[in-house]
Amino acid sequence: MTDLLESKPASRFSIVDRTYTKQSRRTAFLLVIVALLLVIGLGAMLSASSVVSIRASSGQFQLFTKQVAWVVLGLVALVVASVVPYRTWHRLALPIYVATVFLLLLTLIVGATRGGATRWIVIGPFTIQAAEFAKFAALSLLAAAITKKDALLDNFWHVFVPVTVILGTVSALLLAQPDFGNIVLITLPAFAMLAASTVPMRFVFGLGSMGSLLLVIFAMSADYRKARLLSFLNPFDAPQGAGLQAVQSMVALGTGGLFGVGLGQSRARWSWLPNAHTDFIFAIIGEETGFAGALMVIVLFAFLAIVGVSIAYHARDRYGRLLAIGIVAWLTIQALVNIGGVVAVLPITGVPLPFISNGGNAMLVNLFAVGVLININRSTPASPQSGS
Amino acid sequence: MVRRRIWNRGDLRLLIVGLVFALAWAGIGYRLFNLQGSRAVALATVGFDQRISEQPIPAVRGTVYDRDGVELAMTIDGWNVVVDPMMLDDPAATALVLAPFADVGLAELTTEFVEAQSKGRRYAEVAMRVDSAHRDAIRAAIRSYNDANDPDIVGVFYREQPLRVYPTGDIAAQVIGLTAYDDGSGIEGLERTFNSELQGRPGKLIVEHDPSGRVIPQGQVLLEPATPGSDIVTTIDREIQFTVEQGLRKAIQKTNAIGGSIVVMDPETGAILAMASWPSLDLNDRSQVSPEVLRNRAVADVYEPGSTLKALTVAAAIDQGIVTKDTPIDTPKSVTVGDYEYEDIGRNPAWMSVADVVKRSSNVGTIEIERRLGKELHYDYLTAFGLGAPAGLDLAGERHGQLNPVSRWNETSGSSIAIGYAVGTTPLQMAAVYSAIANDGVYTEPYLVSEVIHPDGTRITAKPRTRRVISVETAVIMREILGRVVSAEDGTGRRARMTDFTAGGKTGSTNKFDVDLQRYTDETMASFIGMAPLNDPKIVIAVVLDTPTGSLEDGADLANGGASAAPVFAEVAQIVLHQLGIAPDKL
Numbered sequence A: 001m002t003d004l005l006e007s008k009p010a011s012r013f014s015i016v017d018r019t020y021t022k023q024s025r026r027t028a029f030l031l032v033i034v035a036l037l038l039v040i041g042l043g044a045m046l047s048a049s050s051v052v053s054i055r056a057s058s059g060q061f062q063l064f065t066k067q068v069a070w071v072v073l074g075l076v077a078l079v080v081a082s083v084v085p086y087r088t089w090h091r092l093a094l095p096i097y098v099a100t101v102f103l104l105l106l107t108l109i110v111g112a113t114r115g116g117a118t119r120w121i122v123i124g125p126f127t128i129q130a131a132e133f134a135k136f137a138a139l140s141l142l143a144a145a146i147t148k149k150d151a152l153l154d155n156f157w158h159v160f161v162p163v164t165v166i167l168g169t170v171s172a173l174l175l176a177q178p179d180f181g182n183i184v185l186i187t188l189p190a191f192a193m194l195a196a197s198t199v200p201m202r203f204v205f206g207l208g209s210m211g212s213l214l215l216v217i218f219a220m221s222a223d224y225r226k227a228r229l230l231s232f233l234n235p236f237d238a239p240q241g242a243g244l245q246a247v248q249s250m251v252a253l254g255t256g257g258l259f260g261v262g263l264g265q266s267r268a269r270w271s272w273l274p275n276a277h278t279d280f281i282f283a284i285i286g287e288e289t290g291f292a293g294a295l296m297v298i299v300l301f302a303f304l305a306i307v308g309v310s311i312a313y314h315a316r317d318r319y320g321r322l323l324a325i326g327i328v329a330w331l332t333i334q335a336l337v338n339i340g341g342v343v344a345v346l347p348i349t350g351v352p353l354p355f356i357s358n359g360g361n362a363m364l365v366n367l368f369a370v371g372v373l374i375n376i377n378r379s380t381p382a383s384p385q386s387g388s
Numbered sequence B: 001m002v003r004r005r006i007w008n009r010g011d012l013r014l015l016i017v018g019l020v021f022a023l024a025w026a027g028i029g030y031r032l033f034n035l036q037g038s039r040a041v042a043l044a045t046v047g048f049d050q051r052i053s054e055q056p057i058p059a060v061r062g063t064v065y066d067r068d069g070v071e072l073a074m075t076i077d078g079w080n081v082v083v084d085p086m087m088l089d090d091p092a093a094t095a096l097v098l099a100p101f102a103d104v105g106l107a108e109l110t111t112e113f114v115e116a117q118s119k120g121r122r123y124a125e126v127a128m129r130v131d132s133a134h135r136d137a138i139r140a141a142i143r144s145y146n147d148a149n150d151p152d153i154v155g156v157f158y159r160e161q162p163l164r165v166y167p168t169g170d171i172a173a174q175v176i177g178l179t180a181y182d183d184g185s186g187i188e189g190l191e192r193t194f195n196s197e198l199q200g201r202p203g204k205l206i207v208e209h210d211p212s213g214r215v216i217p218q219g220q221v222l223l224e225p226a227t228p229g230s231d232i233v234t235t236i237d238r239e240i241q242f243t244v245e246q247g248l249r250k251a252i253q254k255t256n257a258i259g260g261s262i263v264v265m266d267p268e269t270g271a272i273l274a275m276a277s278w279p280s281l282d283l284n285d286r287s288q289v290s291p292e293v294l295r296n297r298a299v300a301d302v303y304e305p306g307s308t309l310k311a312l313t314v315a316a317a318i319d320q321g322i323v324t325k326d327t328p329i330d331t332p333k334s335v336t337v338g339d340y341e342y343e344d345i346g347r348n349p350a351w352m353s354v355a356d357v358v359k360r361s362s363n364v365g366t367i368e369i370e371r372r373l374g375k376e377l378h379y380d381y382l383t384a385f386g387l388g389a390p391a392g393l394d395l396a397g398e399r400h401g402q403l404n405p406v407s408r409w410n411e412t413s414g415s416s417i418a419i420g421y422a423v424g425t426t427p428l429q430m431a432a433v434y435s436a437i438a439n440d441g442v443y444t445e446p447y448l449v450s451e452v453i454h455p456d457g458t459r460i461t462a463k464p465r466t467r468r469v470i471s472v473e474t475a476v477i478m479r480e481i482l483g484r485v486v487s488a489e490d491g492t493g494r495r496a497r498m499t500d501f502t503a504g505g506k507t508g509s510t511n512k513f514d515v516d517l518q519r520y521t522d523e524t525m526a527s528f529i530g531m532a533p534l535n536d537p538k539i540v541i542a543v544v545l546d547t548p549t550g551s552l553e554d555g556a557d558l559a560n561g562g563a564s565a566a567p568v569f570a571e572v573a574q575i576v577l578h579q580l581g582i583a584p585d586k587l
Helices: A014-055 A062-083 A087-091 A093-110 A130-148 A156-176 A180-195 A201-221 A223-231 A244-256 A281-313 A318-342 A360-378 B002-038 B040-051 B091-101 B106-118 B132-148 B189-193 B195-199 B238-255 B306-319 B354-359 B363-373 B375-384 B413-418 B427-438 B472-487 B561-579
Strands: A112-114 A117-123 A126-128 B052-057 B071-076 B078-083 B124-131 B156-160 B163-165 B203-208 B222-224 B231-234 B259-265 B272-278 B328-330 B334-337 B340-343 B351-353 B442-444 B449-453 B459-461 B466-468 B504-514 B519-532 B539-546
Touching (some): A014 A062, A014 A281, A014 A360, A087 A130, A087 A318, A093 A117, A093 A130, A093 A156, A126 A360, A130 A156, A130 A180, A130 A318, A130 A360, A156 A180, A156 A201, A180 A201, A244 A281, A244 A318, A244 B040, A281 A318, A281 A360, A281 B002, A318 A360, A318 B002, B040 B052, B078 B091, B078 B132, B091 B106, B091 B124, B106 B124, B124 B132, B132 B156, B189 B195, B238 B259, B238 B539, B259 B561, B306 B354, B306 B413, B306 B504, B306 B519, B328 B363, B334 B363, B340 B363, B354 B363, B363 B375, B363 B413, B427 B442, B427 B472, B427 B519, B427 B539, B472 B519, B519 B561, B539 B561
Antiparallel strands (some): A112 A117, B052 B203, B078 B156, B203 B222, B231 B449, B259 B272, B328 B351, B334 B340, B442 B466, B449 B459, B504 B519, B519 B539
């Protein structure tokens, strides 16, 4: 953030000067992408949530106002994370992980159960969804572990044990809730992180196949999940049943056409599309702003991935690189899984769209992760601020 | 640089991960274009079809007026009050508030709500077809409950339900008729025959709705307004109708008849001023409805007119110049035609003038006159006077009586028909026959609806068809003859005499034919059909009583029209003539 605001420091080294410029461009680019996504998200929220808010007779702006508050809180977290050296997270990786595991355990004990799942700890007006924090904690610890095992990565057990323990513990606790979506959103980015690391590819594929197998077994273990996952293949077979959301989501997108029905003109939000303001907000964007608007969101997420990979590429150390690619993979995969479900090429998993969907914890953690990315970027070797 | 050496292996893999992400987004983008570009119209159609619904807008049914513009039947705003039981927090409390206004009692209403809730039903009836005042009372009760209690009662809905009301209640019930309970279309009387004029054309409201059927406020709305129905103006005079119904009711009581009807007709125009039928009902009370009370006996009861038809036979013979009113006719005690012996009731001289044949209602004399007339001519006059065909009222349930074509007449047909047997007529048809005599020989088709007023204000006025059936001279002579029936001391119709007006008419009493037993019974149809004032008749009244029994103080048998129906004529005609403002012609 400060990179943007400060004027270019006078430097005698042109090479440093140029690197520094590229570096701040990455930060600026990242911030612009996130800012645009936030604006689009709040706009879509305003439309999509108004019907739910009106029907809950709590005022048209009730959900929207809450979301704005979370965005503000998230931006504070972003600024803080961009200032706190990321090595702090490296040092504290294990305690943070242990803390989130504790939170996940606590959730199972005292958590609130909604719709058959125990995912939230409710404290007064606030709800804490430990899974959101667990994503960062698990990816951070995994990055730290791979960094630590650098010399031993050719040894299967030195890879297998930390990976299975770190991901297994969290997954087991999420399974108990159950929260299939977040298991996917932790294990897939972890796999991406391993793929982008120096861990031998055979191990990556081995672990990947194992993980995939477990995910498939788990996915098929509950009838409702199985039905939901399989219905995406032919949603029109059961437009009133398992295929309902996929069908209504495609209908909303089709209604939007190329240029949309206009802001605030969505019909799907009138209860036709369940969860319009959360998991299916992308469909509302597609309906109101058409292919043009929806494509813009996709392009922004694609740029987010490119900038993120670029930051990882330029990271000054192994942990920084791994954490950066982990964060990028997490945000990207979460967005892909969400939008993939909305456009009905992936099963519907019920994960929110980063920066856009309604949901406070996710917004806070996502923006915090962007702050960490910025700090990793600021700490690249060429940066005059990180060298000392 | 150093960095390069350390990360060499990882760099490529990092970039591959980045590339995979980029490709994934490209794939999503392609899919998105597929949905929002090529498949957009098909998908949008699915959405449109599921959102769109057509709500019919009922057309306001036209009003039925009497001839002075008083509403006989009209449609007012009404409501069905229903609840969505699933929206009720406290079914028992809600039932307690609504019960005083509900169609059922408290216990039943509570059970209904609780049961509906347990079964997940979204609909329960509270009060159906109530007027706006009733609805407002329910609203007020809920409001005052909600002011004092928490949680509020929600989930009570008021659906528009136009109400057909009959402000005059039981006046002209069978003439006006009824509308169906469900779709409001006319099922009886004028409501039925003029249904297409009255009903109008329903409009429709096309709206977008959500899955539970609630209208999406910002959705497209297409309104095709309803066209209200046309109003109809009847020829019924509410006050005369009232007089006639009172008279009929009194007559029924006095004569112990099981039913009866009275038709009042304006002979000059053919307008039906009143048409009463007993038993009757209050149209506003559906519990009274039955086929028996809805039957408009004035047009639906086919009976043998008996002696009242003798006037037609005699008029035909005079009109043809075959007899005059003074032509002597032999009147033996009986006459045999074919294998059937016709007799006269009471004692008559050996011969009588044609006028006296009518006055004394001699069967034998009339049969002789008919013999001279001949059956072909007889038949021509019968049809000219409208027998055997509907009178043209377009009234639901109207029957055209029964008159066999002359080719199928047997030996006795002409004789029987001459005295009003072997022919079926309705009271209305007989009123029309006498109207032709009253109207100087011009038959005028009776009619009930004088005007249809379209919603745009244009009017269609009825133009009754007329035809001359007898000459003016014949008509004048016939009135003189019929006048003697009433005015002569030995006339069968002397009880039809009024204090203020002269009158002419003819009595009739026929034994009812029992279809099951295939023979005539002792029960009679007693009638009197008359006109007044005699010189320039303003009204023709037909009184028909079904099975009167008992006798008058002087011993006259009420089974005879002269004893039972003639007094009703006198009573009703006198009041009606005064109501019409006709100057008395008797000093």
